[in-house]
Amino acid sequence: MAAATQIANDLHLSRRGFLRVSATAAGGLLVSLYLDLPLAAQEGAATKAKVYPPDAFVHIKPDGKIIIQVNRLEFGQGVQTSLPMILADEMDADWSQVVAELAPAADVYRDPVYGIQMVGGSGSIAHSFQQYRELGARTRAMLVAAAAQKWNVAPEQCRTESSVVHGPGGQSAKYAELADAASHLPVPETVTLKTAAEFRLIGKGTRRLDSSPKCDGSMKFGLDLDLPGMKIAVVARPPVFGASPKSFDDKAARSVPGVVDVFEIPVGGKGRGVAVIADKFWTAKQARDRLRIDWDFSGVERADSSQLREKYKTLAETPGNVAVARGDDKAIDGVSASNRILAEYEFPYLAHTPMEPLNTTIRFDGDHAEVWAGSQFQTFDGAAIAQVLGLKPEQVTFHTEMAGGGFGRRAVPDSHVQREAAAIAKHFTGTPVKLVWPREDDVRGGYYRPMHAHRVEIGIGADGMPVAWRHVVVGQSIMAGTPFAAFTVKDGVDETAVEGIIDTHYDLPNFHLSAHHPAVNVPVLWFRSVGHTHTAFVMETLIDELAVRANADPIAYRRKLLKPDAKKLHRALDLMEQKSASWRAKLPAGHAVGIACHESFETGVACAVDVSIENNRPKIHRVTVAVDAGIAVNPLTIESQFQGGVSFGVSQLMAKGAITLKDGYVEQSNFDTYTPPYIMDAPTAVDVHIVPSSEKPSGCGEPPVPVISPAVANALSRLTGKRYRNLPLVEV
């Protein structure tokens, strides 16, 4: 979602939103962010007792604990640690006393750039760095002011360290002791932020705050939620997207002890399914499997992967909607056949399959609903639930639950999971109902990374460098029909389908890029690193092929072709070259090096992989990866995201790493048929090197993913002499 940085500016959280402080009933200080309300409303609000949250970011408790609200979902990426680090650093808080909480849905927690409350586009730190710094600095300034007043000294004479203010005469006061007094002081209009040299937490590898409860079974994820009287819902969805039941026989299902009800509901973007509600999950699933449903497939397109492959291949032979036309697009016709590459690529649908199956719990009370969901998209999901239940968005209380992975799957513009949950909850006033998608539903349920075809023709000059590049991309648009389309689809080109090519940092003369976006009856969605999942594979395997043809070192060739202003990529490439030099120089027999570099979400990444072939599969012994992501807030998290992210990127190389359809039916159903990497498939070692930087931080969740699959394919090409253009990698 690179283009998504422009999204929804009309919803942009006003910079005029201001902070307010208040005391809590139990003592302590709350620092809250208020939106730009009319003055009268502000005055009124000042006299009301504060509810904590939904509007506070920092709460200093009398016992010294500092509770910091995290304004977005934690689902592995580490924001529950790194955002509090930023605030605590500017505040000079005692880190050992910091407690992080996932904020509920509320306007103040909207992403400052996107204008909605969400996680996506690798924007957590990139967008909230400044916001959390300012919050921390203002909180500190008020505590200092309270201390200065108490001691009758100037604030400038005070210093702070580890939740203590120290005065010029040796006085000291803990933040908790000053909190009440600080809560009666005005919020400073301007504050001075720290210089990089003054950071105490930012830049320091800091262990996660959520490790222990995730290692002893005590962490509660959305699926673990247990409420008094709660029922569980499982839905039989149409086996072909968009179909509906003609009729169904639920006699056997209802005879399962514990089944509460069975009824039809709308599912997905269209079509209908049958919901089974029971006292427990196992009961509901058993009963669902006993439903006998006669499906009506009339008027429903039956997508078929092999037919789509042929269709896409043919479409790619003609130019689509033009994304870039630079120089002479006929230049390639002047290049002799022996100096041309014609490459056709195929990529399948991919399912995200986060480890925690999709779920949402709703209790509908007639004029109010309470929601518990691990959502990347609280603003949309809350509004969708309100709409289904006939409520106003403010009548929905939305709790953000810890989520077991997501990779994009918990950010769905049509909120289909929450709509289903709401349609079910509507039948049970006062009773909480948890909708659970069993793994089979998730694998077969659509909202995939779209299938794609690429066709690329390259003309090569006498010096081995490209002189012409004609590129056609074919694939469904993930943005069409969503609220994001206005910002991301331009002249019929979905920018997320061509990102990584349209903005390539290689200097490609006579460059022509176009795209076709056929409509197919398969719901599609962004997937971790979005378009870069396929575009980086195409670009980086082709650049490697050019380097091989030019008899050039693959790193030197890239460096030569990269534009000089691609600074992050140059720095990453240099660091990777240096850090991998010793092992690249002494590879065991039967091993080869593969290189790739790619910039996404404003982060430059370069990697070298050591690969051999074992049991006819790539064995990835080692990955050296270098990253330029601006200021590294938590280097330990960045290392973790890159170690995990490159291994996640191996997914599309897996022999069973594809979702395919036959006659409208998804052919895979669970991890036995759609198989992400296990420990032996992932790299054995990944060493991560961070380019030192004072530039603003950029994303780290998605940028690790694009580089690994082309790097491995490039290494395999060196071992086998073959080029790999079709994923998944069924054969080596």
Place this chain on the structure above:
Amino acid sequence: METYKLRVNGEAKEVTVDPGTPLLWVLREDLKMTGTKYGCGIAACGACTVHLGGVATRSCVVPVSLVGDRPIVTIEGIGEDPVGRAVQKAWVSEDVVQCGYCQSGQIMSAVALLKSAPKPTESNIEESMGGNLCRCATYVRIREAIKIAAQQMS
């Protein structure tokens, strides 16, 4: 419906459920012990791993009727075991977790590995941990944490 007497983390428990109910769902829904996770239901991901009679077992495919008198140890109880404690400690010190959803199962498999192979080789690790899926792919740190736990045990 049948009544079963189970021994979970050293405590006697009694449940009345359908005999076909997998142990996973008895733990999660009847005993309210949600540390053991549901990921696939077909023994393909290992998120539901518990120790049944001392053996790492996928609880999602074991009907409660087949548990018998074998003691059950779950993630909630593994910290009572010295190997379990060492593994949990190494997991925290190595900052292994990301989303954390699979880690109960990873830890239960790692404890079983270290009980049978106190000084595991890379191939021991791949064999014992090879059925535990981590979608965040924290595998590099899982390998490291197992080695650190092994060192601390010796």
